[in-house]
Amino acid sequence: MAWPDGYGKRGLPVVDSTNAEAGRIAKDLSGPEWILGLQQTAARGRRGRAWVNPLGNFSATLVLRPTETPDIVALRSFVTALALYDAFEALTGTASGLALKWPNDVLLNGGKVAGILLEGIGGPGGHLAIGIGVNLIAAPDVSQVEAGAVAPVSLLAETGVRVSPEKMLEALASAYAAREESFVTYGFAPIRTAWMARAARIGEVITARMATREVTGTFEEVDEQGNLILQTAKTREMIAAADVFF
Incomplete structure (x- = not known):
């Protein structure tokens, strides 16, 4: 190589x-x-x-x-x-x-x-x-x-x-x-x-944990800015930085 x-x-x-x-x-x-x-x-x-x-x-x-x-x-x-x-x-x-x-x-x-x-x-x-x-x-x-x-x-x-x-x-x-x-x-x-x-858990429910809150929802995609997009029961969340848990 x-x-x-x-x-x-x-x-x-x-x-x-x-x-x-x-x-x-x-x-x-x-x-x-x-x-x-x-x-x-x-x-x-x-x-x-x-x-x-x-x-x-x-x-x-x-x-x-x-x-x-x-x-x-x-x-x-x-x-x-x-x-x-x-x-x-x-x-x-x-x-x-x-x-x-x-x-x-x-x-x-x-x-x-x-x-x-x-x-x-x-x-x-x-x-x-x-x-x-x-x-x-x-x-x-x-x-x-x-x-x-x-x-x-x-x-x-x-x-x-x-x-x-x-x-x-x-x-x-x-x-x-x-x-x-x-x-x-x-x-x-x-x-x-x-x-x-190559993404793990697309279409599955995951949790994004931030400093002051956490969001659980279906992993829809990563958008054009690199944000994590989760669909929750109430809204579509755009998350710029978090730790993700399965």
């Missing part, structure tokens, strides 16, 4: 977090850069939660300097999710059991195998750090995740395929570059269509 043109790469044996490293190096970068951390000592997920990351699992961050407005930049969570899906399919030879969970998780046989964390660096007009964690060889115990959340799984346990972090990075970098080119060239529409075709 060829490394994509124009993308830098650096590997770190130990790092506090690859997103934190992205913040330290962003100002000195001349183009997009992948950071692979073989061991993280302070990994984190969405909303500042700890990310359990055993040795042999995958932790990386892609640092970009996007030129779009923040609402468009945020759509790269969908770009990244599709790239992960593509990479898993390339590495295992099948898409069986793979699905995408709004807003930024990848599922395998119903369990969470990968998560995505987008963070801005340097304020408006600055860099974007796309943090990615994949349970390649081991998954956290269910007791280590939020109550009611999708149970974590590992690629190895679910497929029998053992993938090194370095091999995962090669496949993901190649897949991401292709999806990024599509996004920049054609906009969100084809990304949205591809994401919807």
